[in-house]
Amino acid sequence: MIPVEEALAKILSSLTPLGAEEVSVEAALGRVLAEDVAARVTQPPKPVSAMDGYAVKAADVACVPATLTVIGEAPAGRGYQGMVESGQAVRIFTGAPLPDGADSIVIQEDTEASGTSVTVKEAPALGNYVRPAGLDFRMGDIGIPAGKLLNARDIGLAAGMNHPWLRVVRRPRIAILATGDEIVRPGDPIGRDQIVSSNALALSAFVRGAGGEPLVLGIAPDEMDGLTRMIAGARGADLLVTTGGASVGDHDLIQTVLGEAGSLDFWKIAMRPGKPLMFGKINDTPVLGLPGNPVSSMVCALLFLGPAIARLLGQAAKGPETQPARLAADLKPNDRRQDYLRATLTIDADGTMLATPFAKQDSSQFSLLTKAGGLLVRPPHDPARKAGEIVQVIPFRDSYF
Numbered sequence: 001m002i003p004v005e006e007a008l009a010k011i012l013s014s015l016t017p018l019g020a021e022e023v024s025v026e027a028a029l030g031r032v033l034a035e036d037v038a039a040r041v042t043q044p045p046k047p048v049s050a051m052d053g054y055a056v057k058a059a060d061v062a063c064v065p066a067t068l069t070v071i072g073e074a075p076a077g078r079g080y081q082g083m084v085e086s087g088q089a090v091r092i093f094t095g096a097p098l099p100d101g102a103d104s105i106v107i108q109e110d111t112e113a114s115g116t117s118v119t120v121k122e123a124p125a126l127g128n129y130v131r132p133a134g135l136d137f138r139m140g141d142i143g144i145p146a147g148k149l150l151n152a153r154d155i156g157l158a159a160g161m162n163h164p165w166l167r168v169v170r171r172p173r174i175a176i177l178a179t180g181d182e183i184v185r186p187g188d189p190i191g192r193d194q195i196v197s198s199n200a201l202a203l204s205a206f207v208r209g210a211g212g213e214p215l216v217l218g219i220a221p222d223e224m225d226g227l228t229r230m231i232a233g234a235r236g237a238d239l240l241v242t243t244g245g246a247s248v249g250d251h252d253l254i255q256t257v258l259g260e261a262g263s264l265d266f267w268k269i270a271m272r273p274g275k276p277l278m279f280g281k282i283n284d285t286p287v288l289g290l291p292g293n294p295v296s297s298m299v300c301a302l303l304f305l306g307p308a309i310a311r312l313l314g315q316a317a318k319g320p321e322t323q324p325a326r327l328a329a330d331l332k333p334n335d336r337r338q339d340y341l342r343a344t345l346t347i348d349a350d351g352t353m354l355a356t357p358f359a360k361q362d363s364s365q366f367s368l369l370t371k372a373g374g375l376l377v378r379p380p381h382d383p384a385r386k387a388g389e390i391v392q393v394i395p396f397r398d399s400y401f
C-alpha cells in the first residue's frame with residue numbers, strides 16, 4: 001500500500017495546466033484568470049464631487065457666512081463647461097466633474113440658496129469632498145493578478161477597469177463513467193438485485209463545483225465490449241474518472257480494459273475508505289479510477305480529483321486542509337490505513353471545534369457523508385484516543401461539497 005501523499009504527487013506530476021479562452025466578464029464568475037487584468041481607464045477619469053452641494057473656490061469662503069453667485073449646474077455625466085471665477089459657485093451633484101476654477105465642495109446642508117445666489121455657512125477645507133483623478137486606479141494599474149479565482153468583487157473591478165471580455169483558463173473537461181451491472185440511473189426501472197447509482201451524479205456535481213465541465217458518459221456494463229465502447233466516449237476529455245471495478249473481483253474489469261488500451265497503474269492506498277485507486281492513460285487521456293463504494297468515491301474525489309482539477313486550472317494543487325478539533329468520543333487504535341472518519345463538527349461553549357465520529361463508518365453509507373460536517377483524519381497506526389484529545393479534521397468548507 002502507498003501513502004495518500006505519494007499517490008497525490010504521482011497524479012499531479014502527470015497533469016499540466018490547460019490553455020486559456022475568452023469569456024464575457026459576466027460569465028467569468030468562478031473562472032480562473034489566465035492573465036493579469038490591467039486598468040484600461042483611469043477612475044475617476046478627472047476630479048469629481050463626492051457629495052451634492054456647490055463647487056467653490058475655498059479661498060472665497062474662508063470667512064463665513066459668504067454669499068456667492070450660482071453660475072450654473074453640474075449633474076453627473078454632464079459637467080459645467082465654463083470657468084468658476086472668484087465670488088462664483090456651481091450647483092453640483094455626486095459624481096459630477098469638478099468645474100474648472102473650483103477646488104472644493106460645500107455640501108448643500110451647509111448652505112442656504114436664494115434665487116441665483118447661495119450663502120455658505122461652513123468654511124470647507126481645500127479639496128473638501130473632491131475625489132482626485134485616479135483615486136481608485138490609474139490606466140495600466142494591475143487590478144487582479146493572473147491565477148485568481150474570480151468572485152463577484154473581481155467581476156465588478158474588471159468591469160470597472162473597462163474589460164467586457166476576460167481571458168480565463170479553459171474549464172477542465174472531465175468525463176465520468178460509472179460501471180457495474182447492478183446499478184441504474186435515478187428514475188430508471190430498477191431490476192431485481194439492482195441499486196440506484198449515486199456516484200456519477202455526485203462526481204458530476206463535485207467537478208462542476210471545483211471549476212470543471214463534467215460529462216457523464218453513463219453506466220458501463222461489467223463486460224469487455226460494452227465497457228470498451230463506453231470508454232471511447234471520453235475522447236477529447238482532459239481527464240476520465242471512472243467509479244467501480246477498481247477492486248480485485250472477477251467482474252472488476254476496468255483495469256483490464258484500460259490496461260489493454262493504454263497504460264494503467266493500480267494502487268492500493270493506505271487509506272480508509274478508498275483503498276483501491278487506478279491512475280494512468282488511455283489514448284493520451286489521463287484516467288483516474290475511483291472505487292465503487294459511494295463514500296470511497298467521494299472521499300477520493302476530495303483528496304485526489306479536487307487537486308487534479310486545481311492543477312489543470314493552473315492553481316495551487318494540494319489536498320484539503322486540516323484543522324485541530326477536540327474529540328468527543330473514545331477511539332480504538334488505528335491500523336496501517338489512514339482513516340477518514342465521517343464526523344459531525346460543532347463548536348462548544350469556549351469556541352473549540354468538537355468532532356463526533358459516527359459509530360458506523362461503512363463506505364456504502366452515503367447518508368452519513370451528507371450528515372457529516374467533515375472528516376476526522378487518523379494517521380496510520382494512530383494509538384487509541386480518549387474523548388477530549390485534540391485530533392485533525394477536514395471541515396467541509398467548500399459550498400459545493
Ligand SMILES: Nc1nc2c(c(=O)[nH]1)N[C@H]1C(S)=C(S)[C@@H](COP(=O)(O)OP(=O)(O)OC[C@H]3O[C@@H](n4cnc5c(N)ncnc54)[C@H](O)[C@@H]3O)O[C@H]1N2
Nearest residue numbers: 178180197198199200244245246247252275291292293296
Ligand atoms: N477481496 C477484496 N475485496 C474487496 C477489496 C479488497 O481489497 N479485496 N477492497 C474493498 C474495497 S476497500 C472497496 S472500496 C471496494 C471497491 O470496489 P470496486 O471499485 O471494484 O467497486 P464495485 O465492486 O464495482 O462496487 C463496490 C460497491 O459500490 C457499489 N457501487 C458501485 N458503483 C456505484 C454507483 N455508481 N453508485 C452507487 N453505488 C455503487 C456497488 O454496488 C458495490 O456495493 O472493493 C472491496 N472489495
Ligand code: MOO
Nearest residue numbers: 273274275296363
Ligand atoms: O476503500 Mo474501501 O473504500 O475501504 O470501502
